[in-house]
Amino acid sequence: MSTSGKVIKCKAAVAWEPKKPFSIEEVEVAPPKAHEVRIKILATGICRSDDHVMSGALTVPFPIILGHEAAGVVESVGEGVTCVKPGDKVIPLFIPQCGECSSCVNSKGNLCSKNDLGAARGLMEDGTTRFTCKGKPIHHFIGTSTFTEYTVVHETAVAKIDAVAPLEKVCLIGCGFSTGYGAALNTAKVERGSTCAVFGLGGVGLSVVMGCKAAGASRIIGVDINKDKFTKAKELGATECVNPQDFTKPIEDILMDLTGGEGVDYSFEVIGRTDTMTAALASCHKNYGMSVIVGVPPTASQISYNPMLLFTGRTWKGSIFGGWKSKDSVPKLVADYMGKKFNLDALITHTLPFDKINEGFELLRAGKSIRSVLLF
Amino acid sequence: MAPVSIVNVTVLQKPVSIPGLMCPFISIQIVATGICGTDDHVLKGSFPNMDYPVIPGHEGAGIVESIGEGVTCVKPGDKVIPLCLPQCGECSSCLNPDTNCCLKTHLYESQNLMPDKTSRFTCKGKQIHHFLWISTFSEYTVMPDSAIARIDDDAPLDKVCLFGCGFSTGYGAAINTAKVKPGSTCAIFGLGGVGLSVVIGCKAAGASRIIGIDINKDKFTKARDLGATECINPQDFKKPIQEVLVEMTGHGVDYSFEVIGRVDTMAAALASCHLSSGTCVMVGAPPLGSQISFDPMLLFTGRTWKGSFIGGWKTKDSIPKLVSGYMEKKFNPDVLITHTLPFDKINEGFELLHSGKR
Numbered sequence: 127m128s129t130s131g132k133v134i135k136c137k138a139a140v141a142w143e144p145k146k147p148f149s150i151e152e153v154e155v156a157p158p159k160a161h162e163v164r165i166k167i168l169a170t171g172i173c174r175s176d177d178h179v180m181s182g183a184l185t186v187p188f189p190i191i192l193g194h195e196a197a198g199v200v201e202s203v204g205e206g207v208t209c210v211k212p213g214d215k216v217i218p219l220f221i222p223q224c225g226e227c228s229s230c231v232n233s234k235g236n237l238c239s240k241n242d243l244g245a246a247r248g249l250m251e252d253g254t255t256r257f258t259c260k261g262k263p264i265h266h267f268i269g270t271s272t273f274t275e276y277t278v279v280h281e282t283a284v285a286k287i288d289a290v291a292p293l294e295k296v297c298l299i300g301c302g303f304s305t306g307y308g309a310a311l312n313t314a315k316v317e318r319g320s321t322c323a324v325f326g327l328g329g330v331g332l333s334v335v336m337g338c339k340a341a342g343a344s345r346i347i348g349v350d351i352n353k354d355k356f357t358k359a360k361e362l363g364a365t366e367c368v369n370p371q372d373f374t375k376p377i378e379d380i381l382m383d384l385t386g387g388e389g390v391d392y393s394f395e396v397i398g399r400t401d402t403m404t405a406a407l408a409s410c411h412k413n414y415g416m417s418v419i420v421g422v423p424p425t426a427s428q429i430s431y432n433p434m435l436l437f438t439g440r441t442w443k444g445s446i447f448g449g450w451k452s453k454d455s456v457p458k459l460v461a462d463y464m465g466k467k468f469n470l471d472a473l474i475t476h477t478l479p480f481d482k483i484n485e486g487f488e489l490l491r492a493g494k495s496i497r498s499v500l501l502f
Numbered sequence: 503m504a505p506v507s508i509v510n511v512t513v514l515q516k517p518v519s520i521p522g523l524m525c526p527f528i529s530i531q532i533v534a535t536g537i538c539g540t541d542d543h544v545l546k547g548s549f550p551n552m553d554y555p556v557i558p559g560h561e562g563a564g565i566v567e568s569i570g571e572g573v574t575c576v577k578p579g580d581k582v583i584p585l586c587l588p589q590c591g592e593c594s595s596c597l598n599p600d601t602n603c604c605l606k607t608h609l610y611e612s613q614n615l616m617p618d619k620t621s622r623f624t625c626k627g628k629q630i631h632h633f634l635w636i637s638t639f640s641e642y643t644v645m646p647d648s649a650i651a652r653i654d655d656d657a658p659l660d661k662v663c664l665f666g667c668g669f670s671t672g673y674g675a676a677i678n679t680a681k682v683k684p685g686s687t688c689a690i691f692g693l694g695g696v697g698l699s700v701v702i703g704c705k706a707a708g709a710s711r712i713i714g715i716d717i718n719k720d721k722f723t724k725a726r727d728l729g730a731t732e733c734i735n736p737q738d739f740k741k742p743i744q745e746v747l748v749e750m751t752g753h754g755v756d757y758s759f760e761v762i763g764r765v766d767t768m769a770a771a772l773a774s775c776h777l778s779s780g781t782c783v784m785v786g787a788p789p790l791g792s793q794i795s796f797d798p799m800l801l802f803t804g805r806t807w808k809g810s811f812i813g814g815w816k817t818k819d820s821i822p823k824l825v826s827g828y829m830e831k832k833f834n835p836d837v838l839i840t841h842t843l844p845f846d847k848i849n850e851g852f853e854l855l856h857s858g859k860r
Contacts, residue, residue, distance in 0.1 A: 228752070228753045228776065228778075228779075229776075229777075229778040229779060229804075232776070232778070232779040234778075234779040234804075235776065235778035235779035235804065236778060236804065237777060237778035237803050237804050239753075243803075244799075244803075388594055400798060403798055411594075412603065412609070412610070413595045413598075413601045413602070413603035413811075414595065414598050414600055414601035414603075419798060419801050419802050422802065423797070423798035423799055423802055426797070427797065427798060427799075428795050428796065428797060428798075429795070429796060429797075429798050430793045430794070430795045431793065431794060432788075432791075432792070432793060432794075433765060433768060433784065433788035433792060433793075433794045434550075434609075434788055436784050436807060436808070436809040437784055437787060437788055437809040437811065438603055438609050438809055438811060439601060439602070439603045439808070439809045439810070439811055439814075440808070440809055441806060441807070441808045442801060442806070442807040442808075443801065443804070443805070443806045443807070444798075444800075444801035444802035444803055444804050444805055445802075445804065446778075446802060446803055446804055449804070
């Protein structure tokens, strides 16, 4: 029986308010309007950014359906959609790619103006939502919302991928893997033989490690206060790992000592804390070092730092979704995965049924998981 | 802040005497020296790690008077520019092709004395410190060979002294650090000597729009003569200057430059460039002990923020080439020189700087 054109009643994890567990509810998902696509989500990863919303560090409108790292199959399309058709395997894109705005047109830019990261309206382009629950409208999350059996996204926010791609693996290309891997290859453009420091060894941090290794870095120093993360970091390419809590000196001084007083060529902050962002900057070479902010900063935060750190010649850059132009790159990354150019499987430590979403978040908060993938 | 004192100093040119410390010295006669904002920081006490008394001045040009043992790069009679940023050729920065901040520079290791930890200047029996090893506010000065560059024999020293700092710093910030592309948009905060040199650099790189920003509108005419397509005064607007620039350009400029040295304009310059593909260059030296505060989201969305020191030039290699470029009329910073004064009027020169008239 076709669901096309009809409202779908399905299961979703609704966040009614911050700092509370998700509620598995029955929600209604409206059919896609013009230029929209309705997707049946089959696999969705748990990312720390979803958790930042729940903890209050990232501000969004509630109630909301979170989740932004997923893979699924197109159920139906709205009028005018030509890029995908029902049955296509797809990955939703939390950074869209309209192809027309100043970021899309610039070869260096990738933050399409259609993104909902800054304003966090939580609505589709026409100002309405496609989700209701118990009679209430539920907000979208950064144009995706994947903690639900069915979601609706704009056609600029979906990429068609290889029909034989294993969705329970490639969902990570929707965020975590691409963000980290791209930060090393696109944003930093790590050079062969260089030295790197990666602050934060979660899913994205480990993807940065993989990117640095693929680029031929000679030293990749992993930095984390949870030493349980060190084994996997070393398996994926870290040459050494340090725990700032083992030292009384600041971590930037430790990294300077480890590199003969020079500092690293590239440092990456993959946590999302203003103190480690400054420490990462100070850890790279005074004159030719580059530091990349990958971790999402808390809403309305401020970094305070000594501008001399930059004046001597350092470069400080931000990186969102690894600098990839999303719609162009995601299918290629999936094809590269299928061609065994990289292996992100090691990032997946837990696979859980969707109903266990709260357990998945507990594992993340306890530092016991890297990526948990929820399956429908 | 005290005015400089014109005094008689004794300048010594010692032979190398410390075993293992091979550091050839050169004594030069300074013919012309510019007054730069950084010298003013020294007088105000806001330049880091200074020792007083000191002979400041770092933007000069002169003639080699004599050389010490082991000097091969210049000989007596050569026209030279002292280098406020040395190029030792041996440290990790000098060996890296993409960078220029030699580790012998004052930012890493004090240059208040010669490398053998002695001074070549005495006055009234007191030791006087060097400034960045070169101290160009003196008829004669001494520096190690890593801090000197030989230039064209027919270069007019009263003009090319600006290549010792101001012009090279600004022009290089645009060409080397930002790598401004043809057709792009630029915003330059601060239209002093260095800011105008950034304008010249952006124009040479083919920028389509060069927006000059200064609270002193007397600076606008010269900025436009040198290539600024429009100039704005933040004091003419109620909203923050970054919002004005984003509105003027639709989405922020491709390249912004802070050429003042204030933490508030540094943060404003960052916010003025395109959120996903913009580059902001810090050219103005930050005040000693300052802190900048900014929202990291400004960087997270994809902006690049870079420091630029002496325009990113490897000085000993590049300054002679810049002087040759000037001799071939590839660019003309002559217009940056508004006043030429006898050396004894140095304090008047600083007054003109403070009053915004130069």
